[in-house]
Structures are given as structure tokens and as C-alpha cells.
Amino acid sequence: MSEARNELDRAMLEWMADAAFKPDAARFERLALDLFAFQFEHCDIYRAFCEGRGRTPVSVKNWRDIPAVPTDAFKEYALRTFPESRVRHVFRTSGTTSSQRGTLYLDRLDLYEASLLPTFRHYMLPDLPEGGRTLIRALASDPAEASDSSLSHMFGVVVQACGSGASGFDVANGTLDTESCVHQLRRAIQRGTPVTLCGPAFAFVHLLDSLEHADERIALPERSRIMETGGFKGRSRAVERRELYAAISEYLGVPEERIVNQYGMTELGSQFYDGVLRAPDAPRRKEGPPWARVRVIDPETASDAAPGEIGFLVVVDLANTGSSIAIQTADLGRRVGDGFEVLGRSETADLRGCSIAIDSLLGGKNP
């Protein structure tokens, strides 16, 4: 690994270990520009992409000017700053509607984990004392079973670092074991142990369907919390988030103000969470670690959208030292206070004629 990269990683690990978890604009700016310069030098395709836009480390003076690569690019190109021989781990997108899956190549996992863990603690376990442990159940596969799932990996790291003895995973061989999950939840109720129940939104739908089918309602202990993430694309049933939260409240007994939506993606080293557990009275909005920032971009001007206006999200994530610092997502959102709100993606963009996107005609090649 180059000295420049080592230096960047050291700086990032230091920031991630800082318990203050406070924004630091100057630090962000300096590290962002350094990381951009490094990736410009060590990732040929990214350099050519930036040069095509006339952006170089010499011309870019502000982190907002760093060119963002679209998430689709991770499906077609190896966006990494190190040779293939140094790939240590690979995460892939779920690829529910696409034949191609986006791939994130990592040459080290410690930085990835050093980013996710304090963020999870900060937003999901703000009341857990330093060194404390709690019951965490994940409606996901054990990372040993799904090694290329970044979500499973995240849950694995969290369970290992913060989980108490009965913590674990409720998906085996790709199937949610609702019986085992409910059994674990009942045990927690008997013992009065708060549960942190995490998983993709569609897994919650399966769990809730199962409870509804059995006409069973369980009330998780006070201080329990839910973390749900992801959408429903390509899944058998899509459920409005409001409807999902109402069902969680009804069948699991967790009030809406203790349900947290996480916004993350395979291509990112950092994640964003609803701040409801830290600030229950504030408007629901996404927040993230100080080393990652989200911009809401107006496609017409390619600049930041006005406050409250809808745009698409660009994430500048300094945890992505080995891949790409700036990611242009296909998600729409808007600023809410000092955070942001994700509004999802418009599935059918403004059809006013009888034409249609070719990708739809060809069976959904693009997500």
C-alpha cells in the first residue's frame, strides 16, 4: 500500500476513533481534497472520467467540485485504487432487478468497519454505555453465509462488538426463520431484555405477514428499537413505509419513534440513519458520520438544490478510500434541517407519451 494511502487511512481511522463524533468542516475539506488527489492518481478510469470534465487536483479547490461517479458504474467497472492482487474482500449489490451487480472491492476491512461501528452506535445505541452489550437480532444472513453482502457484514460487526449472548441472525439458507425469530423475541420479553431488531424492510414484511397470519402480536420490551433499511424493488410485495411502521407498532409493540430507517448502499463505506433515537422530538431526517456528507443536487443546474427542494443525492464519503470518494446515487431527496430525507425513486418517470425507456422494454436492464 502506498505511503499516501497509508497516511489517508491513518487520518481517517483517527477521525473514526474520535468519540466526539462532531462535524469538522476544515478537516473534511482537507481530507476530501487529499483523497480526491490520491484516487485521481491511482484509479485510471476515475482519472480519465475527471479529466473528461476538466477536473483535476489542481483545479478542484472545494470538496463540492469533486466529480461523482454514478452507482451504475460499480456494475461495469472495477473502481479501485489498488491492483486486483490486493483485493481482500468483495461486496456486491443485491441485484434484484439487474443481471449485473454492483461490486465494491476492498483491500482492507478495518477501515470499513471503523466507519460503520461508531455510526451504528451513535444512532442506534445512543443509550448503550461504552463497552456495554445488548440483544441484537438481525433479519439477515450470517456474514459467513453471505460473505458478499455488505449488510450482513455490517450486522456481523455490530453483533460482535455490541451484541449480548443471544444476539444472532434469523435468516438461514436465504430464508427468514420466523419461528426461531419469534422464539428469540419471546425469550427477550420473558426476561424483559430490550431488543435491537435490524434488517431489510422486506424481511420485516415477511415477519409481520407471518405474525398476522398466526394472528399473533408481541410487545417487545420497553427501550427496544428497530432498524430497517432498503426498499422493495424486485420483491414480491411493496409496502409503504408508513404502513410498515404502523404494522411494526401493532405486531411488535415498538412505537414509531423507535423505528429507525437506515440509508446505506453497498458502494458506500458509511451509512446514514434517522436521528429519532437521539432527538425524538425533531423532524425525522437522516444524519450520518462527520466524515460523510450528502448533497441534494438539482439536475438542471448540477448545483445544490434550494433548501426543501427535491434533488438527487450525491454522497461524498471519506470512508471510501480504496474506491471512489463521491457517488452519484439514483435516489431522490431533500434537505431537512441539518439532515436530509430520502424520497425514493420515481419508478415511472413522467410518462406523457407512448414511448418508454429502452431498459424497461428490454426487461429492466437498469435498476
Place this chain on the structure above:
Amino acid sequence: MTQSAVTERLLQLEEAGKRLRERSVREVVAALAATLDAWRDPTSAWRRSLEAELPKETGFAPDMVRTGMSLALESWTSDAFLDLIDDELGGIEALEAIEGPTVSGYPTTALLLAGAIPSPTLLQILAPLVLRSPVAVKTASHDSVTADLVARSIENQDPQLGECVEVLGFPGSNANAINALLEAPCIVANGSDATIEAVAKRIFPGQRFIPYGHKVSVGALGPHAVTSPECQESAEALAQDVVLWDQLGCLSPVAVFVSSVDKRAPERFAEELASALAALEVRWPRCRVDVATGESIVRERSMAEMRRAQGGSVRVLADSGTRWTVVLEDDTELRAQPRHRFVRVHPVASESVLLDSLAPLSPHLSAVALAGFGPKSHEIARALADLGASRICRPGSLQAPPLRWRRDNRGVLTPLARFSEHSRESGES
């Protein structure tokens, strides 16, 4: 609108249809032809209202609506209308006949509109009336203007015929109203593949179902269309095909395939096309698009830049916003298409590569603007027709199909008709 209200309207239409069928076909057809003539007249109240109202709902440039309608209706004359009846139904005589080959319509026809391009709406409302089948029209979510104007123009021409058109403006999410409308014996449905599929599931075996799903069109240029000065002419003509209706119609080209031994020809054409789109943006500014559409345009441009960064000879020619885009590709892969004036230009090494490239699009291919292949043109046109293209024409005329155009490879009137053979012998028995 409630289910019972829709049912009530359908019953009223059925009664109006009975009264209509007591009149002579010739009289009805004459009234419809006169209505068409009124729409062809750019100074008519209907055209002026459309030009004033449609842009407010769609964001279409008013002058584009004016020009688009003039182009679309130019050949839709009364004579063409009568020719269509002759060609498809065997003439007015067949509609009036009581023995031999006879033709009739259904007691009612339900028409589900989609999109906001006016000329198909006009024709789809007039067509069932030729067969003296009253029509219940569910307006498109983006266009509540056109169907209403067409209905009023028919009523103005012939009040009794006007009673045979009912425009219903309920949203597509009103499942009860939709279900009631789908009780009609003949259903014409326009929409996305998902919409068509959803409607198809509710159709009973005895009903006539005529679906019009989404389609796309392309341009195919041979060597003679991309040399100077033809290159500029081809580009300007295709740019107009793209810009009209903001590339939202099934006749809007989404890609242009350029076949030439001159390796510079595709790039030269792409540059000319970009210039033409920029000029037309001044004349006919594109409608505002939602953020999702804007994002998809930005994303597709970025992905093209990535292909270039990977070593390809891809180029993105675009304005500073999202108003027009030309992507010069270096291969023939069909990629995502955000529309709203976004065109890909593909180089093709030969005519066979062109046809192979279009093959995956075959089930969804609408029309092809073809030029510059010299003596090979007929052979290529035939091959394109075999691929499913329902229209092959010169660049610049994609948006002006003749009245007889067999959209989606089917007739205008025949799908709505019931044909019967009444032999003299059976009549005597």
C-alpha cells in the same frame, strides 16, 4: 366518480348508440369527416383551444403543439378518411349492408387514453363512431384537454353524434370506476406494458380487447444521408422528429444508427444533430421535467462519460442543463433511454449489423426513419418490416403518419369492427 355513475353513463351511451344506428352511415361519416376537417384547420376554435390549453398541462411549447398538429393532420383529409373506410371495412356500403359482407361496431366502446399527444386521441375517438359505436373515454392523467375538445367538436358538428361520446375524467387509481368502464363490450387501452397487463387481466373472453402498449422508434441512416450537405439535412429532419412532443411519443426516435465506411460520419452526424437540437430548443423549449427524469438524464450522461474514460470513443454532446443530449456511442448496445430529447447515435459497420442491432427491440419497434441507403433501401425497409416496424419513412416525417397507418401492425378500424357474412341462402331459410 363512482362505479354506478360510470355504469349509468355506459347505459346512456348504449341508448344513444341505438338512436345513432337508426341514422344513415353516410350521414354519420360525413359528420365525422367534417369534424376532421375542422381539426385540420389551424384557425379553428378547436385547434386554437388546444394550442392554448395543452401547453398549460404538459409544458409543451405552444408553437410546437401548433406545428406538431399541422404536420400530423396534414394528410388526414376527408378523402383519406373515406379511403380508410373503403380499405379497411369495404366502404360505407358494407356498413349499411343487410346481406353479403356486413360490418358493425359494438354497442359501446371504452377508450382508455395515455400520454398527451393529441392526434392519436382524435383518431381513437372518431374511429368507433365510424362503426356507430358510442365511445366512453377515460382521459389520460397528463391530458384532460384533448379528449374534451374532440368531444365538443363532434357535438358542435352533429349534436346527436355528440351524445355518443362521453368523456370521463377520473384518475386511474379509481379502481371501481375502471372496473365499471371495463364492462364495455369493446375496450381500447393505451398505456405502459404494466397498465396493459393490468387491464388485460380484467377482460372477459367475450370482450374485444385492443391494447396499445409502449413502443419506440429509431433512425437508420446510410452513407448517402451522412455526406455533406445531406448530413445536416438528415440531422435537422431527425432533430425535429425528436423534439416534437418532447420525444414522448412512440414515433419519437430514441436512437439513430449510422452506417458508413467513412469512420467520421457518425461523429459528424452527432455534431449536426446536437446543433439542430440546440437550435430547436430555442424555438420550442422542452417542457420542465421532474427530478427523477432529470436524474436519469444526468446518470446516462455520466455513464457515457465512464465508457469514454474506459477508453471508448464515446462523446456526450449536451446543453448545460438537461434539455437536450446526444450521446455518440462506439457500439450498438441498446441502453437506457431517459427520453425528453435524449438521443444516442450508434455507428454500424453494415446493414446486417444494423438489423442485428435492432432485433432485440423487435417486439417494441414502432417506426424507422430510413434514408441514405440508395438502391438497398427497399431491401432494408422490407427487413425492418419483418422485424415488426409498422412504419418506415424518411427523416422528418416520423411524426406525421398517414391516417391509414397500422399502428402496432393492426388496422385503425378493423380491430373495432365485427364482420359478418350474410348469405342470401341463409336469409331465405
